[in-house]
Amino acid sequence: MEIFSELFNKDLILTNLHCSSKNDFFEKVSNYLMEKGYVTENFKKAIKEREQKYPTGLRTAPFHVAIPHTDPENIHTPFIMVVRPDQEIEFVEMGTDDQPVKARFIFVLGLNKSEAQAPLLQKLIEMFMNSEAMNRIVNENDENKIMDILKINVA
Template sequence: MEKTFQFDTAVNQIKLEVKNSDEALKKISSLLYSFGYVKDTYSDAIIAREKLFPTGLPFEKCGVALPHTDCCHVNKPMIAICTLKTPVTFQNMGDASQPVSVKIIFMLAMKKSENQLQLLSELMENLQDNMLMENLLQTDSAKEITALMAGRITV
């Protein structure tokens, strides 16, 4: 039987208000830190990595960002899911010169680097599900976002 990733409602945010991508990364990192999922070095590391290796992805329903950083900054694996009240600009993962208007952030805190490729693959498959994306955008509850994603990640 495959292990199914567990999400924590406490680190999911709905309609977060931020001015830019750095502010979004700081706020979500801070939340992961406050619940013990990441180390105090995580926030700076994720912002630095995003500048070098952008994670914005344009999808049919909306832009998504998948920020992540080295496992050495993580205490326990978790994915914080955050919808934004208004989109912010991230750079495109495939072409850093192209901006992506991001409305949903999946911030990855992975403890084992060998799981990262499988996790990204599973997330990409889910992000192509237009009904799921629509539901994530429409929800007003962190608990509902957690329920929508439950059982979808098997890392």
């Protein structure tokens, strides 16, 4: 998938990020993405609002995941940010209003081409349910090795 090299970047793989809450997570990630030039100033507000209206927690095994995202107008450069916080962060399960999901991984999607989203999301969800791949990512701290795992499973 040619789109892989356009979206994944080892600078956007954060392992052991300390966040006290989902809100703290959005603050830190939004500031980081803004500093790197990936998102607009409105991104932080927009991603929080979208998450409130349309929760993105996924109850997948072996680890729960969240895939927060916002509208394309808040994205300068398309990306997928991979975050493994130092502790699980509570999101609300997709399709519900109040079912908590303790996410071990958060994949922040910064996409601006809707036609590429469906096949990409399918590949990501397949990887989320691949115990071998997810166990390798949860135990790996080298961004280059995480990129290799992602490339094998998503590209």
